[in-house]
Amino acid sequence: MNRTQKQSQIAILILRLIAGFVVLILAFLIGYIFITGLPNVSWKFLTSPAKAFTAGGGIGVQLFNSIYLLILAMLISLPIALGASIYLSEYAKDNWFTSMIRTTIEILSSLPSVVVGLFGFLLFVVQFNYGFSIISGALTLTIFNLPLLTRNIEESLASVSDDQRQGGLGLGLSKYETIIHIVVPAALPGIISGVILCSGRVFGEAAALIYTAGQSAPALNFGDWNPFNIDSPLSPLRPAETLAVHIWKINSEGIMPDLTQVSSGSAAVLVLAILIFNLSARYIGRKVFEKMTSVN
Amino acid sequence: MQNQKLAKQLMKKSKTARYERFGHLLSLSALLLIMAVVLGIIIFIATKGLSTFFNDHISFKDFFTGVIWNPGTKTPGGQQAVGALPMIVGSFLVTILAAVVSTPFAIGTAVYMTEISPKRGAKILQPVTELLVGIPSVVYGFIGLSVVVPFVRHAFGGSGFGILSGTFVLFVMILPTIVSMTVDSLKAVPKYYRQASLALGATKWQTIWKVVLRAATPGILTAVVFGMARAFGEALAVQMVIGNAALMPHSLVSPASTLTSVLTAGMGNTVMGSLQNDALWSLALVLLIMSLLFNLLVHFIGRRGAFKK
Numbered sequence: 001m002n003r004t005q006k007q008s009q010i011a012i013l014i015l016r017l018i019a020g021f022v023v024l025i026l027a028f029l030i031g032y033i034f035i036t037g038l039p040n041v042s043w044k045f046l047t048s049p050a051k052a053f054t055a056g057g058g059i060g061v062q063l064f065n066s067i068y069l070l071i072l073a074m075l076i077s078l079p080i081a082l083g084a085s086i087y088l089s090e091y092a093k094d095n096w097f098t099s100m101i102r103t104t105i106e107i108l109s110s111l112p113s114v115v116v117g118l119f120g121f122l123l124f125v126v127q128f129n130y131g132f133s134i135i136s137g138a139l140t141l142t143i144f145n146l147p148l149l150t151r152n153i154e155e156s157l158a159s160v161s162d163d164q165r166q167g168g169l170g171l172g173l174s175k176y177e178t179i180i181h182i183v184v185p186a187a188l189p190g191i192i193s194g195v196i197l198c199s200g201r202v203f204g205e206a207a208a209l210i211y212t213a214g215q216s217a218p219a220l221n222f223g224d225w226n227p228f229n230i231d232s233p234l235s236p237l238r239p240a241e242t243l244a245v246h247i248w249k250i251n252s253e254g255i256m257p258d259l260t261q262v263s264s265g266s267a268a269v270l271v272l273a274i275l276i277f278n279l280s281a282r283y284i285g286r287k288v289f290e291k292m293t294s295v296n
Numbered sequence: 297m298q299n300q301k302l303a304k305q306l307m308k309k310s311k312t313a314r315y316e317r318f319g320h321l322l323s324l325s326a327l328l329l330i331m332a333v334v335l336g337i338i339i340f341i342a343t344k345g346l347s348t349f350f351n352d353h354i355s356f357k358d359f360f361t362g363v364i365w366n367p368g369t370k371t372p373g374g375q376q377a378v379g380a381l382p383m384i385v386g387s388f389l390v391t392i393l394a395a396v397v398s399t400p401f402a403i404g405t406a407v408y409m410t411e412i413s414p415k416r417g418a419k420i421l422q423p424v425t426e427l428l429v430g431i432p433s434v435v436y437g438f439i440g441l442s443v444v445v446p447f448v449r450h451a452f453g454g455s456g457f458g459i460l461s462g463t464f465v466l467f468v469m470i471l472p473t474i475v476s477m478t479v480d481s482l483k484a485v486p487k488y489y490r491q492a493s494l495a496l497g498a499t500k501w502q503t504i505w506k507v508v509l510r511a512a513t514p515g516i517l518t519a520v521v522f523g524m525a526r527a528f529g530e531a532l533a534v535q536m537v538i539g540n541a542a543l544m545p546h547s548l549v550s551p552a553s554t555l556t557s558v559l560t561a562g563m564g565n566t567v568m569g570s571l572q573n574d575a576l577w578s579l580a581l582v583l584l585i586m587s588l589l590f591n592l593l594v595h596f597i598g599r600r601g602a603f604k605k
Contacts, residue, residue: 004499011505012412012501014404015404016408018405019404019405019409019412022401022421026424036442079326081326082326083325084323084326084329086326087320091324103591104331104335105330105334107334107591108337110522110590111529112528113529114531114560114580115529115584118341118559118580119341121563122341143333143337174315174316175319176319177312177316200430204431204433206433206532207433207560210564211563211564215564251438251441252536260442263438264438267435267438270432270434271432274431275430
């Protein structure tokens with residue numbers, strides 16, 4: 001074997017080692033999160049409220065807040081992102097205006113989430129006087145979520161074949177009718193997986209929330225579902241610490257004795273939720289596609 | 297009379313045409329809303345951030361070169377203590393170190409996934425990197441706090457909090473970003489480049505090193521810049537492990553701080569409109585400008601190196 005062949009073999013061996021090392025890192029991360037975290041997760045942990053000074057607190061309120069905020073943020077951002085992506089993929093002409101819009105969306109998606117959070121703090125908490133509240137948090141998460149969701153939906157709209165559009169226009173539908181009744185339904189599987197993937201990102205976001213949704217989770221009265229009462233779980237004007245913020249908060253200034261257990265349990269729940277989001281995005285996308293196109 | 301009515305009816309826009317116009321405007325307004333938000337962010341943060349310099353009359357020089365950060369008090373020299381240099385240095389140090397450490401790993405992994413073992417790459421490494429991207433930053437911060445910090449404390453001394461721990465955490469955080477973008481750019485290199493090189497008698501490694509990686513260089517650079525932008529803007533994970541002391545870092549294991557860590561830790565403890573608060577907004581402005589610069593850099597690389605097929 002000559003020198004260059006030997007060199008090639010050594011180099012490839014090194015590349016294999018590097019790839020193996022990266023897999024090891026992930027295996028360690030996931031293993032660490034679940035092995036240290038899952039033993040602390042129980043039904044009681046998931047449903048009881050947090051305790052500030054004594055052991056045995058749960059994450060019930062935080063978990064509810066995370067889910068509620070996620071749903072609100074998605075409800076607000078989905079129509080906007082859908083509209084924006086319809087324009088970008090169907091109406092936009094290839095000119096300076098479109099490329100300027102694309103650049104702005106890129107800028108928004110690359111802004112550090114703490115900057116988005118500070119903007120939310122300035123606008124919603126201070127200017128609009130919503131205070132540290134669910135509504136401030138949901139609107140800030142919307143800003144955080146919009147660029148990626150728009151891009152995801154635009155991609156799935158663009159992947160719909162042009163035959164479908166021509167079919168609609170050929171039948172005498174207007175362009176907008178074609179989009180709403182033909183293109184969007186055809187892109188639905190992609191849109192749904194895009195929404196679920198973005199949900200995972202929103203669910204784990206903390207930096208944008210600490211100065212908008214606040215860092216406290218007052219006890220909730222789960223018997224009262226009137227959104228206008230301040231201790232109702234649905235009230236949009238109450239402060240709401242989410243699960244991700246909770247992990248950060250107790251690790252920076254928590255004083256409860258079982259801090260490590262609570263944080264590792266919360267981290268495990270968070271990562272498990274993201275894992276479920278990722279897997280279900282693929283699964284539901286495929287199922288909806290099969291149903292809509294009657295493949296089998 | 298009847299003719300006039302008919303003419304009027306014919307001249308009017310049909311229901312469908314109006315509906316079409318409505319839809320067009322609706323989708324355009326959604327887009328304009330996003331643009332307004334971006335403009336709003338830039339204007340709001342710029343006005344707040346600049347008021348340190350124009351309302352509180354801090355000179356740019358003091359802000360960017362001063363090394364004492366304790367807004368509201370004076371330095372021994374009699375100036376306002378709003379020197380942001382320690383945080384700026386801290387941010388750049390963790391970002392550059394993390395990028396330097398991750399880039400070889402990321403390129404190696406990406407090359408393995410595309411050139412050496414595409415099957416195993418698609419089956420194991422692809423989902424692995426996707427999952428790594430999805431793990432929330434607070435979880436990275438928590439693992440950093442419970443694994444990396446004690447490790448650094450044992451191996452290198454000190455408290456364990458500092459630039460080095462921040463680098464380790466950011467290394468793992470930006471690795472998947474760089475890997476997945478590098479994979480895309482390696483896949484964009486046409487197959488015949490590889491075939492031509494192998495046909496000339498080059499070994500697999502020579503093909504990878506001298507042809508594939510060269511051709512993909514602009515894409516790889518973009519990936520690294522993206523990773524750096526993510527590292528620079530990362531707040532909570534870094535804040536949890538860096539020690540949060542607004543001092544010039546004199547070693548990699550001494551407590552330090554970054555722009556983001558000071559912002560997250562300090563914003564809640566200041567009063568709106570005070571110098572302490574304005575100085576924090578100036579840090580946010582620096583963060584915003586850096587993020588725009590990273591964007592510009594990506595555009596610049598993309599325009600120069602777009603792969604022509």
